[in-house]
Amino acid sequence: xxxxxxxxxxxxxxxxxxxxxxxxxxxxxxxxxxxxxxxxxxxxxxxxxxxxxxxxxxxxxxxxxxxxxxxxxxxxxxxxxx
Amino acid sequence: xxxxxxxxxxxxxxxxxxxxxxxxxxxxxxxxxxxxxxxxxxxxxxxxxxxxxxxxxxxxxxxxxxxxxxxxxxxxxxxxxxxxxxxxxxxxxxxxxxxxxxxxxxxxxxxxxxxxxxxxxxxxxxxxxxxxxxxxxxxxxxxxxxxxxxxxxxxxxxxxxxxxxxxxxxxxxxxxxxxxxxxxxxxxxxxxxxxxxxxxxxxxxxxxxxxxxxxxxxxxxxxxxxxxxxxxxxxxxxxxxxxxxxxxxxxxxxxxxxxxxxxx
Numbered sequence: 455x456x457x458x459x460x461x462x463x464x465x466x467x468x469x470x471x472x473x474x475x476x477x478x479x480x481x482x483x484x485x486x487x488x489x490x491x492x493x494x495x496x497x498x499x500x501x502x503x504x505x506x507x508x509x510x511x512x513x514x515x516x517x518x519x520x521x522x523x524x525x526x527x528x529x530x531x532x533x534x535x536x
Numbered sequence: 537x538x539x540x541x542x543x544x545x546x547x548x549x550x551x552x553x554x555x556x557x558x559x560x561x562x563x564x565x566x567x568x569x570x571x572x573x574x575x576x577x578x579x580x581x582x583x584x585x586x587x588x589x590x591x592x593x594x595x596x597x598x599x600x601x602x603x604x605x606x607x608x609x610x611x612x613x614x615x616x617x618x619x620x621x622x623x624x625x626x627x628x629x630x631x632x633x634x635x636x637x638x639x640x641x642x643x644x645x646x647x648x649x650x651x652x653x654x655x656x657x658x659x660x661x662x663x664x665x666x667x668x669x670x671x672x673x674x675x676x677x678x679x680x681x682x683x684x685x686x687x688x689x690x691x692x693x694x695x696x697x698x699x700x701x702x703x704x705x706x707x708x709x710x711x712x713x714x715x716x717x718x719x720x721x722x723x724x725x726x727x728x729x730x731x732x733x734x735x736x737x738x739x740x741x742x743x744x745x746x747x748x749x750x751x752x753x754x755x756x757x758x759x760x761x762x763x764x765x766x767x768x769x770x771x772x773x774x775x776x777x778x779x780x781x782x783x784x785x786x787x788x789x790x791x792x793x794x795x796x797x798x799x800x
Contacts, residue, residue, distance in 0.1 A: 480556075480559045481555060481556075481559065482552075483552055483555070483556045483559070485556060485559075485560070487560075496556075496560040498553070498556060500540060500541075500543070500545060500549060500553060501545065501546070501549050502543045502544060502545055503544045503545055503546050503549075504544070508541075508543055510540060510541040510543075510553070511541070512553065512556050512557055512560050513557045513560075514540055514541035514542075514553075515541075516541060516542055519541070519542075
């Protein structure tokens with residue numbers, strides 16, 4: 455069960471770097487923005503037609519799938535351990 | 537059948553994700569901080585070729601004259617270089633174009649034929665303040681205090697610019713570049729940008745429209761380029777010195793070393 459706390463900020467790590475991640479909600483969609491130096495990556499958990507959930511970047515970019523998978527896993531852990 | 541990021545999703549989920557794309561595109565502009573010396577792309581308004589319509593396209597901040605042929609030449613032009621004899625040649629970032637000189641230098645042709653508007657919701661300038669060191673004496677180098685400057689009644693406003701297509705002869709690609717026009721600082725900006733006493737030419741709606749759409753005479757171009765927005769229309773917020781690295785870069789801070797601003 456995910457919390458409804460919005461705009462909370464927490465840290466994610468990737469390749470030994472730490473990046474801030476902010477949880478946001480707009481028009482009913484929950485998504486996360488990760489700040490990489492001067493650029494931003496947006497992530498959301500989407501649901502496939504078979505009902506399975508998966509993390510995706512927004513806009514979609516398959517080249518980022520590995521990064522998105524890693525960060526999504528950390529966001530899931532963060533939400534679980536809150 | 538709908539796919540998103542290679543996964544089959546329901547139509548409802550697909551619509552939600554596409555809507556989210558629009559949301560984050562807008563957010564990107566809201567939170568983006570553009571630094572001139574990064575020479576990054578910046579969204580700019582210009583006239584669409586062959587029509588009276590306006591288009592918003594990304595251009596590289598840092599006007600490049602057509603005679604430069606490669607990125608290597610661009611680097612030397614912008615940053616300066618030492619020649620074979622060891623003599624240093626200064627660089628010309630061309631981020632800003634001085635309004636008074638607009639028609640007398642490399643910007644002339646662009647000012648006559650390729651004017652643009654740079655949408656903004658705020659810009660940054662640094663106040664230079666002489667501070668007293670631990671020894672009780674004034675330090676030689678002034679300290680710099682950053683400010684965010686916004687327009688009180690307009691969340692988004694337009695700054696005047698000129699643009700220039702530049703062809704990279706190595707990659708055969710055309711890059712649109714622009715320079716932002718600066719005018720004499722008003723009384724508020726004189727206090728903040730006290731090292732140069734300049735500020736961007738911020739145009740009200742009618743002048744912005746004329747800058748982009750009208751066939752202007754030399755004098756009209758100079759009149760608009762020299763337009764000075766009033767201090768009373770602006771608000772200035774002092775920021776943390778490391779604001780660019782902060783989660784909330786626009787968090788206000790009070791500096792006791794800095795004189796209070798006078799909005800006159």
